[in-house]
Amino acid sequence: MKKTFTKVFSAVLVSATMLAGLTAEAQQTTLASANTDKKADAKADSTITTTTTVKPAAKQDPAAWVPTRRLWGYAFGDLYFNQHTDGANRGPETQYNGTPGNRNAFQFRRLYLGYDYDINQKFSAEVLLASEPNANTGVNGTTNIQNGDNLVDGKMAFWIKNFNIRVREIWKGTDLVVGEMSTPGFALNTGNSNAPTSLSEATWGYRFIEKTITDFHKNNSYDVGAALQGTFDPSTKNFGYVFMVGNNSQSNLLAASNPSTGFYKIFYGDLWGKFLDKKLYVDIYADYVQTGAGTATLGETAHNMEKIFVAYNTKPLTVGAEVYTQMFKNGVTSAAHGTQNANALGLSFWAKGNINAQWGWFGRYDNYNPYTNFDSAVPTYTANTTYGNYSPLYKEQFVTAGLDFQPAPKIHFSPNIWLVQFKDQRAATTTGHVPDGHDLVYRATFYYTFGK
Template sequence: MLNKKPLFFALFFSLALFSSTSLKAQFTVNSDSAFKAGSPNSGKLWGYMFGDYYDKGNADSLNRGGGNQYTGVPKDRNAFQIRRLYLGYNYNISKKFAAEVLLEAAPGDALLDNKLAFYIKLANLRVKDLWKGTDLVIGQVGTPGFSMSSEPIWGYRSIEKTIIDRLGTPSYDLGASLQGTFDSKTKNFGYDVMVGNGTGARPEVDNRKWLSGDIWAKFLDKKLYVNFYLDYNGSNPIAGMNQSRNMIKGFVAYTVPKFTFGVEAFTNTLKNGDQATEIATGKTDFLTVQAKGISIFAHGIILKDKLNFFARYDAFNPDNKINNSFYNKYVQPTSGYSDPSTKEQFITAGLDYTPIKNVHFMPNIWADTYKNQGFNPKYTGIDLVYRLTCYFVFGK
């Protein structure tokens, strides 16, 4: 269990340091004519929406997609759908402080009658330059996992989440984060660290915290981006066995004006995370396993400002200790992965037509293939979807 006292004193020390160096200047900021808190430029309302017309070309008969958006949708089903609606507001309180609120509506968070409803995704206060080049952000904050690195470089969240986002790593959490650069002039090297509840928008349920952080660098005149990420989260014991997950992830991307290529790979160590049932005795063994995944993507320009392409391939193995001669059942109750017996391969590809800035029409295919590696017969199935995706942005 994470000791709460070091976290408290670390936060207290950070705030005390800020107070001793910057607070006096902050209280006099209202006299600075360069910034007026009530000016029209101090706040901005923005948002975006994406959705599709889809046709389900094939459905996995065992519904093994877990939390993916098409699990359980029957073959030949077609529909119009909204997959995400954002409504955000950013406000500069002063030169030193800024506030952010973001509301989201999505099918996975619908009301009991399946109507879309907004919930609070982000709500935080940013203290700029707590020390030179580093901001402190407190409240409901974007995590370091992908939202500030691989997701914007992949660039097609309207098509699909990044691989660790698809598999349950939170994109936001309630806590405190330091976001900074080591070189404030060129901003070629930086870091993000965060401590949070690990529960996203939901209330905390135990005393354990999710620790996460990354370091990143840009090389070759900012064409090459490299990111290294770590996280750790403990959970309540099951049958007296301590549980935890610890992810290590690397991301590399190369971008030139006409083309971007990226690779993201991770290993997630699940301590006592697999409950495997022995064939001979029926006894349950707790195994520490590693879940591994890799994502490879590319996107580029066909016609400048009008037509782009994108393509991506993911592979995921939730359990590296499958032993069908010894075990006949595998369960991962705390990992967030749907089934340790099922490997997945995900593919998407399509075109991005932009008639005007911030409006996109994107015909694409979406396919998730499942292969059983467990004790049952090695049955392969696929969820295959044909889509026309519409994505638009306003206020930016």
Template sequence: MRPRSMLIVMGLVLIGFVGNASAEGRIKGYMFGDYYWVASADDGETKLPEQRNAFQLRRLYLTYENQIADDFSIRYRLEAKDAGFGKGSKMVPFVKHGYLKWSDAVGESDLYIGLSGTPTWSASESAWGYRSIEKTVMDLNKIGSSADLGVGLKGSAGNIGYHVMIGNGPGQAPEDDHGKKFYGQVRFAPSDGLTLVGYADFNMRPAEQNQVTFAGFVGISQGDLTLGLEPFMRINQSAAADGDDVTITGVSLFGRLPLAEQWNAFGRVDAVSDDSDDTTDLLVVAGLDYVAAKNVHIMPNLYLGLPDGPDPNIQARVTCFYKF
């Protein structure tokens, strides 16, 4: 059986299983997509040229969770997304999460075994709150993966929390070398409404081309106002043609603010610098969030990509998000 057919069968089996076991478990999911129009682009732009427009489903998630014993629970998640403009391929689901959670396995810390979420940008993504609009700055620039296959330990004591993990490194893809990736995140909440996060990882790669990442996050929440600042640095060791290291640095500043009943505003600015080509690219996102009903959001927004050199890429979008 072809791999795509197998994934489709897996999805149907999961849906059927959930339907039969709904009394014992929980099914949930969400979707987001847009209508977009590229108002302006560089003459050399091929991926999103000027005047391109389309409806697209950027993500579909189906998740099943079940408490299978007093201290053990499971989670399975399938993900599908639009193949892209002109690709001619249908959406095919793949396994996003598949893990066993052992509650209080080490003291009051929980052990995760399998394909589970990494700590790489979990704090900033939660604070940003608009994954349906755009990925976090690290996710967008492929500084890691949102999930990995391995073992993780997560816990907290008072106002300090931690998440450590050892995984293969390639995320949802199969292992491709003998090295492993080590993750560590520490959270500190010194007061109500203030969150400080420190993060680091080390990815062992062949030919000593290891990858080292450092990141931080500062989150402020006062009433309905939320602000976040996320800097990062990725060092790709011996990655340049002459054997030197390549360093990528970036920072993201974002916020959201209620305007009126059912209306919120959000905005974000990213700056990412790559010393391999001595460039700094900017991204500006701003929009309105209309809460049409509980768990249903309609969000007109502007998306401005400001690369170092080419002309800006300006998109007008209307994004829809719902979850159940």
């Protein structure tokens, strides 16, 4: 059934793209004909005597289409001081995992370089290069970190994060996007389109401080595939949807190390709405992917997420809440219970506001439980999922708070604290139990944007 659906969906996308291309070609032909007629009219007008009254030129439509040719980018990083490190080195998904205590350094955490290009009124292209390097966590710099975006010699590297083509208005209020693109999990980067602008990352507004909770725990932020991004009310754009099919590979090539890629597709769905004069945002999201066909000892593996995000926006204060549950089918195995489904639960609450024209503030609290039906008496669980850095053993609480100084538009300097606390779900008397621990980092963060 899944294979049949994928084939049908692919055929529809190809047909829609061809139809859009023919429409664009027809529009261009009409425009060329109109231009030829204008030149002929101008030549005829040159023979008119001075006594002839010439009609004034029509005013240009203020809503006339203007093509986008935009080179843009942004960067953020910190001067950080790692005041305390978890003794058990937990939290492999965090930025400071393994960083020695009392380490301090200047560090870029993200550099973006993008280019947006309108081919014509129907088609546009997006290119985005990214570098998101990890800190060198070797003691005294003697060990180089070569994962993430660090080269063998320790230099930062750019890689392709987005590269796609957009077909605008394949029907009124809906765009088709094909290629590598942002998913509707929490962020979409494209403006001047039918994509939503009210997802959790854009509303939180402090990605330069930290990812949203679903991004923090490795939900796909981008993928290679095809998507429909649409609005139910094109004139006001208060309600809309995104439906996407992807490889579940992000920017990686298909590889045997990830058994899902090339065999199973991930399905993303999102419904969003703006209420109360666009002060209240509501976003409902779900995804599903099969990751393995199963063996004699392990059944089929899969994971799916359901999430709701709500935010209320006022001029002095914005508050938001994000809640999600994620099921890993046959996700864990233990000697006591065999193979079981694992259910993760994440909660995030945040608030932000303005002190004056240049100063703002923010605060956030996350609570994450990777395995809600954990048996505290079981000492060892084996994770069966390919989901990045998943461990059923440790609960996490995350806190960040700080100030935001904007001396000019699109420039931020932000003193802040960053704290993750880890708690072992096993009973204290259970073999292998690890005492509570935490990572605490003090940071002076900078962030600037150019070109958009």
